[in-house]
Amino acid sequence: MDNGVSDFYKMGVIGGNILMTNLKIGDIVARKSYDYDILFKVTDIVVDENNKRTLILKGTNLRIIADSPESDLTKVPLNKVNQFNKVFSKKITHIVKNILKERKENYYRSLTRSALEYSRDSNHFGRPGKVLHLDGDGEYIDVCLKVYEQLDIEAVGKIVSEEEQPKVVGKLLREYNPDILILTGHDSIIKGKDDFVDISNYKNSKYFVESIKEARKYEPSMDELVIFAGACQSFFEVMIEAGANYASSPHRTLVICRM
Incomplete structure (x- = not known):
């Protein structure tokens, strides 16, 4: 699975009449040149001698720091961010459930037959x-x-x-x-x-x-x-x-x- 932002764009959740200029610190944005793959929060704005603004970005759900020209960014409204976060949280929950399932299965496979019945009764899977x-x-x-x-x-x-x-x-x-x-x-x-x-x-x-x-x-x-x-x-x-x-x-x- 990908992280879902591009899918949101294709479905119209991101895009449309969303502000692309006058961004400020704290705004949630996505990068057009990367097919809106990750949501970022604007953490700083650097202005050069030509008055060109470069925005410093921090991933909202993924661990990444980046910078981008303002022209490449699309502001994402809060209600759309919340929709994305719900999808992202569901994916995390799914991954956690799979890890727990695999941990349990691996533990049972490692047990001897004599220990298996005890472990099932005690609901003990190791610390x-x-x-x-x-x-x-x-x-x-x-x-x-x-x-x-x-x-x-x-x-x-x-x-x-x-x-x-x-x-x-x-x-x-x-x-x-x-x-x-x-x-x-x-x-x-x-x-x-x-x-x-x-x-x-x-x-x-x-x-x-x-x-x-x-x-x-x-x-x-x-x-x-x-x-x-x-x-x-x-x-x-x-x-x-x-x-x-x-x-x-x-x-x-x-x-x-x-x-």
């Missing part, structure tokens, strides 16, 4: 690991915590910017003693840089690496503490070398959920 998740975006943390709850995963979410994560991760690990550490945020290759093996050419990769190293001081075992780290276009290799079990992004790709 997922406890998660500590750090990210600088409070809205994103809230979304993640809701999904963790749906998946019956014990989780603690903390709003911590990428550059602050190395300073606090050790303290938070000692405080919450998680099984899984997740370090996320935003990252990118700095514009105009083409040396992908120089960590200084990445916006936030160095902070993820420092955080991983601090976490491994707390727990060196990659089995006792599983670490997920990185963001769009992060320097994947150095995070794995630093001690992450899983990292993004192997091909410097944008990590965007497609459902």
Whole structure:
């Protein structure tokens, strides 16, 4: 499945007589050149010396930061945004149900015959690991915590910017003693840089690496503490070398959920 915005456009939910100029911070918009594939909130407006406006955008449902000329944007009215959010939420619920179903089926397959009857009687499917998740975006943390709850995963979410994560991760690990550490945020290759093996050419990769190293001081075992780290276009290799079990992004790709 795709994320549904393009389908909304085809059905007339997005498009028609919708404002395309005089956009302001807080407006919800979609990009014409990308076939209205993602909904964004305008978070900033930059005006150059020629009075040309470039809008800084943040995905409303998908984790992405972008910029766009105002001429490429279509404003989406609130009632249409609400319609899209309902469709998006249904898709998330469907995915969560499938994950829970698969988890249950995998657990039963792993049981011996002698344990199977006991497990069915006790309704016990094992305890997922406890998660500590750090990210600088409070809205994103809230979304993640809701999904963790749906998946019956014990989780603690903390709003911590990428550059602050190395300073606090050790303290938070000692405080919450998680099984899984997740370090996320935003990252990118700095514009105009083409040396992908120089960590200084990445916006936030160095902070993820420092955080991983601090976490491994707390727990060196990659089995006792599983670490997920990185963001769009992060320097994947150095995070794995630093001690992450899983990292993004192997091909410097944008990590965007497609459902």
